[in-house]
Amino acid sequence: MATIHPTALVDKQAELAEGVTVGPYAVIGPQVTVGARTQIGAHCVVTGHTSIGEDNRFFPFSSIGEAPQDKKYAGEPTRLVIGHRNTIREYCTLNTGTVQDKGVTTLGDDNWIMAYVHIAHDCSLGHHTTIANCTQLGGHVEIGDWVVLGGFTGIHQFCRVGAHAMCAVGTKLVQDVPPFVMAEGSPAAPRGLNTEGMKRRGFASDDINRIKRAYKILYRDGLLLEEAKLELTQLVQESGLQALKDFLSFIQTPGRGLIR
Numbered sequence: 001m002a003t004i005h006p007t008a009l010v011d012k013q014a015e016l017a018e019g020v021t022v023g024p025y026a027v028i029g030p031q032v033t034v035g036a037r038t039q040i041g042a043h044c045v046v047t048g049h050t051s052i053g054e055d056n057r058f059f060p061f062s063s064i065g066e067a068p069q070d071k072k073y074a075g076e077p078t079r080l081v082i083g084h085r086n087t088i089r090e091y092c093t094l095n096t097g098t099v100q101d102k103g104v105t106t107l108g109d110d111n112w113i114m115a116y117v118h119i120a121h122d123c124s125l126g127h128h129t130t131i132a133n134c135t136q137l138g139g140h141v142e143i144g145d146w147v148v149l150g151g152f153t154g155i156h157q158f159c160r161v162g163a164h165a166m167c168a169v170g171t172k173l174v175q176d177v178p179p180f181v182m183a184e185g186s187p188a189a190p191r192g193l194n195t196e197g198m199k200r201r202g203f204a205s206d207d208i209n210r211i212k213r214a215y216k217i218l219y220r221d222g223l224l225l226e227e228a229k230l231e232l233t234q235l236v237q238e239s240g241l242q243a244l245k246d247f248l249s250f251i252q253t254p255g256r257g258l259i260r
Helices: 195-200 205-219 225-239 242-252
Strands: 032-034 049-052 063-066 079-082 093-095 104-107 181-185 188-193
Touching: 049 063, 063 079, 079 093, 093 104, 188 195, 188 205, 195 205, 205 225, 205 242, 225 242
Parallel strands: 032 049, 049 079, 063 093, 079 104
Antiparallel strands: 181 188
């Protein structure tokens, strides 16, 4: 049975699983489903076609599942899908998707979302990300697994940030950041590899060295992008390393262009 504070407003059509707690003055709308043991903090508003998994924690005053900030939005039943074991701190805003894209905003598992973060319509976040205070994601942004975004990072719509990448505080992203790369500046520029993060996640030394070689090909050898892609393809064929395959695949996928 869910535990609901007497001052909370929970629509009768909302689906709350076993062990859910709803704090004082929270509001939960009719098309919301909440998984087991999730905690909805005081004054949170959860609305829209929103599906929330298990063991999440929402701190006070967050707005979850509200309509997208898109002038084209005309009330379509788009969605927000949140996975398991996420922490959403105070005053965060997560919007539903739009029909102009896939119609859903997604947040994976085990993410740490700090205060005042905005995740706009049609964004896609993977697993184990850390998004620091006041970071703002424009619409259609894609964030890979294990990404770290420093406080006050601003990301332009349609940008991609690859797995294990890291952005410093105050970074302004208007282009894509490949996997494993550290970015900093306004506009962002590459500042090396997130080697410490790779070590913490169990990457072997030889694999890290191969990724360093890939970074050198892309950013230090003075090659044009198409030339770098050819060199990286050869490196992938020689090593067979999945991380390098992911690195090359990211670069070959059309986007907003790479930070260089």
